[in-house]
Amino acid sequence: MNTQDQHQFSDAITVFQEARLPEKATPAGYSALIDAYKLAVPLPRTLCATGEHHRIIERDGWRIMTPRHAPHPTLEGHLTFALKYEGLDLAVLKRLFHATGPAPIEALVRESPTGSYARRIWFLYEWLAKSRLDLPDASAGRYARVVDPDLQWAAQEQTAPRYRVKDNLPGTPDFCPLVFRTKALEEFIDLDLPQRAQAIVADVPRDLLARTAAFLLLKDSRSSYAIEGERPPQDRIQRWGRAIGEAGRRPIDRDELLRLQRIVLGDARFVKLGFRQEGGFVGEHERDNxxxxxxxxxxRPEDLVSLIDGMVAFDRGRAQGLDAVIAAAILAFGFVYMHPFEDGNGRIHRYLxxxxxxxxxxxxxxxxxxxxxxILEQIDEYRRVLENYSQRLLPLIEWEPTPQFNVRVLNDTGDFYRFFDATPHAEFLYACVQRTIERDLPDETAFLRRYDQFRQQVDAFVDMPELLTDLLFRFLHQNGGRLSSRAREKEFAALTDxxxxxxxxxYQQTFGSG
Known part of the structure; x- marks a missing residue:
């Protein structure tokens, strides 16, 4: 019996996995494959179907396409549709190839040995399954890109002669989240934010820039702890700030991540340092039991080594050709979803x-x-971005509680951390980076300029230690530019009216009303 006979593709439906479609339509591409092969995978953020009308509808997580887009109701038809219109979902594809086994893919390629989609499917099967199909090397056909760069961000190309394809995947089979091309990301990249940042600092005196950098570094360190709901002592904030200031100087690997965990935790008497040997979760406990x-x-702890090594390979490999913010989003959010440590994951995620x-x-x-x-200023949006994937992932994880009130995962979930759609994460991170460049950097530089003017003018007629001048400024800043009666009677009683x-x-001249 062939694969097509074993797996019946759905007719038109109005409900898919308990969610309603915008209108009656026939699943196509990944939705059809997930349904026909009963794949337990996180659903793509947007699913496709073909409707009865000659207009495309995009609503409620669905793209309803026209009858002319309808694929042949076969494995090859729906795979071709997915690659053509939906891009690569590596988690779905890996589970699909596991379900089909090699024979249907070999047959598909033999039927269309020069077809670009057949050769891409062939490459993806061997890349994901890490096994070789019983097929001779391709001898004809124009080289096709594995990732369609019009749909998703791709890395530098390397030819794969066996399949006559150009491998432009940004990662390895151990870690390769992908990001879709969106209008928002295109607009962010067109802003050329690195050049904007350079232009802002170009006219800033070296000493003022150094002070600005020090303040921004401390601000980031303090905020990173605040995101976790922590208020550590100042020396711990400064120590983590120094680590952030050295970011990018050392390559990321397992040893470096362990070093960072030791720095960020400080007092580790009540935390097990190192990669988890047990399960882990983010959430609460029931109050009663x-x-x-x-x-x-x-x-799962048994997946962490390959996942971390995959991250390292991503960071050092062809992802170097990706846009920096997109690469940062993939690496950092991939790490935080893995949660390889008992504690310290969030701060190291932002360090990345x-x-x-x-x-x-x-x-x-x-x-x-x-x-x-x-991020702290947009903490609700940050959590929504994190939950965008976590909520789709959680129902697929089989787990049981442990005697220590932890979780033990019972099924194979490693691929769900290797492959995910990092588009929302990249868009969110770009918005944060834009905010820091267009607001925080110039605002802090301008603030320090005005502060220096204030201090110089005060020093011109009052001989006051620097620390006391700073206290004077803070009192004025906190009280709308006026010295309170208490300050006049205590710390600054020596000042004349x-x-x-x-x-x-x-103060009013340099800072306004505060």
């Missing part, structure tokens, strides 16, 4: 953003964009 209530379940941006020369030398501060009024006037 302490049973886990996970919002996100981390990768700095690592990629600095290593690629995206930010001016010595300047760290306070991305964590931008005329001096106090003059200082307030200087």
């Amino acid at each position: 302490r049973m886990p209530l996970p919002d996100h379940i981390s990768a 953003i700095h690592h990629v941006l600095a290593a690629r020369g995206f930010n001016p030398p010595g300047v760290v964009f306070p991305v964590s501060a931008a 005329g001096e106090a009024e003059r200082i307030e006037a200087i």
Whole structure:
């Protein structure tokens, strides 16, 4: 019995996996394959179907295409449709190839040995399954790109003569999230944010730029802890800030990640350092019985080595040709979904953003964009981005509670952390980076310029230690440019009324009403 007989493709439907379609339509591409082969995979963010009307509808997570787009109701037909219109979903494809086995793919290629889609499918099967099909090397056909660069961001191309394709996947079979081309990302890239940042700092004196960089670094470190709901002592914030300042100087590998965990945690008496040897989850516990209530379940400990090594290969490999912010989003969010440590994952996840941006020369030398501060200001959107994938992943994970009120994953989930759609993550990160360049960097530089003017004018007629001048400024800043009665009676009792009024006037001139 052939594969087509075994797997019946759906007719027109109105409900797919408990979700309603915008109108009655026939699943096509990945939706049809997921349904026919009963694939337990996170659903793509947008599913396709073909309807009865001659217009395309995009609504509620569906793209309803016209009758002329309808594929042949076969494995080859739906695979071709998926590659042509939906791009690559490597998690779906790997589970599909596991379900089909090699024979249908071999037959598909033999029937169309020069077809570009057949040869791409052939390459993807061997790449994902890490096994060779019983097929001779291709001898004809124009070289086809594995990733359609009009649909998804691709890496530099390498020819794969066996299939006569150009391998432009940005990762390896151990780690290769992908990002779709969207209008938002195209617009972000067209802004040329690295050049904007360089233009902002070009006219800033070296000493002022150094102070700006130091402030932004500390701001990012403090914000990264705040995102986790922590308020550590100042020395710990500064220590992590120094680590962020060195981002991009050392290559990422397992040892480097372990070093970063030790720095970020500081006091590790109550935390097991190193990669997890047990399950992990993000969420709460039931109040009465302490049973886990996970919002996100981390990768299995037995998958962590290959996942981390895949991340390392991604960072050092052909992803170097990807846009820096897109590469940073893939690396950083891939790490946080894995959650390889018992603690410290979130801060290292954000460190990886700095690592990629600095290593690629995206930010001016010595300047760290306070991305964590931008994230903190948009914390609800940040959580929505994280949950965008976690919520689709969670129902597919089979788990049981452990005696320690942890989780133990019972099924093979490794591929769900290797392959995911990182488009929302890249768009969110680009918005944060834009915010830091167009607002935080110039605002902080301007603030320090005005502060220096204020201090110089005060020093011109009052001989005051620098620390006391700074305290004076903070009192004015907190009180709308006026010295409170308490400050006049205590810390600044030595000021005359005329001096106090003059200082307030200087503040108004340099900072306005505060």
